[in-house]
Amino acid sequence: MPDPFDFYLSSPALWNxxxxxxxxxxxxxxxxxxxxxxxxxxxxxxxxxxxxxxxDGTLFVGSWDSYFYAxxxxxxxxxxxxxxxxxxxxxxxxxxxSSAAVDHGTVYFGCRDxxxxxxxxxxxxxxxxxxxxxxxxxxxxxxxxxxxYFATSDSGLFYELDGxxxxxxFSLDFQHWPMFSSPAIAGNTLYIGSHSGRLIAISLTSxxxxxxxxxxxxxxxxxxxxxxxxxxxxxxxxxxxxxxxNLVAGMLKMMSVGAILSSPVIVDRVIYVxxxxxxxxxxx
Numbered sequence: 001m002p003d004p005f006d007f008y009l010s011s012p013a014l015w016n017x018x019x020x021x022x023x024x025x026x027x028x029x030x031x032x033x034x035x036x037x038x039x040x041x042x043x044x045x046x047x048x049x050x051x052x053x054x055x056d057g058t059l060f061v062g063s064w065d066s067y068f069y070a071x072x073x074x075x076x077x078x079x080x081x082x083x084x085x086x087x088x089x090x091x092x093x094x095x096x097x098s099s100a101a102v103d104h105g106t107v108y109f110g111c112r113d114x115x116x117x118x119x120x121x122x123x124x125x126x127x128x129x130x131x132x133x134x135x136x137x138x139x140x141x142x143x144x145x146x147x148x149y150f151a152t153s154d155s156g157l158f159y160e161l162d163g164x165x166x167x168x169x170f171s172l173d174f175q176h177w178p179m180f181s182s183p184a185i186a187g188n189t190l191y192i193g194s195h196s197g198r199l200i201a202i203s204l205t206s207x208x209x210x211x212x213x214x215x216x217x218x219x220x221x222x223x224x225x226x227x228x229x230x231x232x233x234x235x236x237x238x239x240x241x242x243x244x245x246n247l248v249a250g251m252l253k254m255m256s257v258g259a260i261l262s263s264p265v266i267v268d269r270v271i272y273v274x275x276x277x278x279x280x281x282x283x284x
Contacts, residue, residue: 110137217258
């Protein structure tokens with residue numbers, strides 16, 4: 001029987017007749033697209049939840065073992081690995097869940113060590129790092145015209161950075177509602193989901209929010225779990241004790257606001273996005 005913990009949260013990448021993906025067993029796999037036969041597998045030190053990115057025959061992906069890997073996509077041989085931060089106290093601020101974006105020879109990705117990294121795609125050397133002061137970067141970045149866009153988790157901040165220097169261009173504050181969703185760009189508008197149960201459309205020209213869409217869950221339960229200042233009302237969801245069952249129940253209450261954890265997809269001017277309220281939304 002397969003191990004129930006060998007789960008697949010990594011989305012597959014396709015290249016040169018093969019499908020590539022990471023696994024909860026710590027391996028990165030390459031399968032023949034036509035037959036499903038194994039071409040190669042590469043063992044990391046922990047689970048691989050990030051989705052691989054492939055550019056110029058090199059596969060880029062991070063693992064929860066704190067390393068980001070560059071592999072030869074044809075053979076599965078390691079080209080280089082890049083070390084991110086460790087957390088020997090709580091083991092909470094460690095590991096890479098963000099999938100990478102590759103642009104003009106630079107690989108961009110976020111990490112649970114609260115840093116956002118830019119690494120040279122050929123050498124694996126760090127170009128720059130942007131620190132998020134303890135907040136994870138779970139979502140994957142988007143890149144357009146030399147600018148990099150990403151959001152943070154518990155601090156609920158959205159950033160535009162200069163892709164060459166890592167310098168901050170602008171940021172938007174979403175009142176500490178976590179953002180695990182990855183941004184999608186169409187034209188001059190960027191779309192990203194929030195745990196608040198909102199899909200947010202941000203103008204990349206005015207650098208302001210164009211509009212927001214609230215899920216049904218947000219309309220029904222958002223007020224209960226939102227403070228007057230707009231931030232999450234965790235006190236209303238979580239009891240004072242920290243028994244595991246109570247923590248799970250509290251998290252389910254927070255998810256009842258119709259949180260958007262998924263990343264939006266835009267096709268023919270329609271935006272598709274899923275929510276924890278059980279609905280898939282199509283917006284025009």
